[in-house]
Amino acid sequence: VEIVPQVLDDPRARIHEQVTNGVAVRMAVLYMLTGGGGRGVAA
Numbered sequence: 001v002e003i004v005p006q007v008l009d010d011p012r013a014r015i016h017e018q019v020t021n022g023v024a025v026r027m028a029v030l031y032m033l034t035g036g037g038g039r040g041v042a043a
Contacts, residue, residue, distance in 0.1 A: 003015065
């Protein structure tokens with residue numbers, strides 16, 4: 001996705017926050033799916 005600099009620099013833009021949160025969520029999902037924490041996947 002391409003975003004023009006004017007949109008990216010707008011103080012209302014939440015793009016950086018969304019990208020950061022998205023990475024953390026994907027990491028957590030992968031951790032749980034691979035048996036992280038010793039609990040495995042709930043049935």
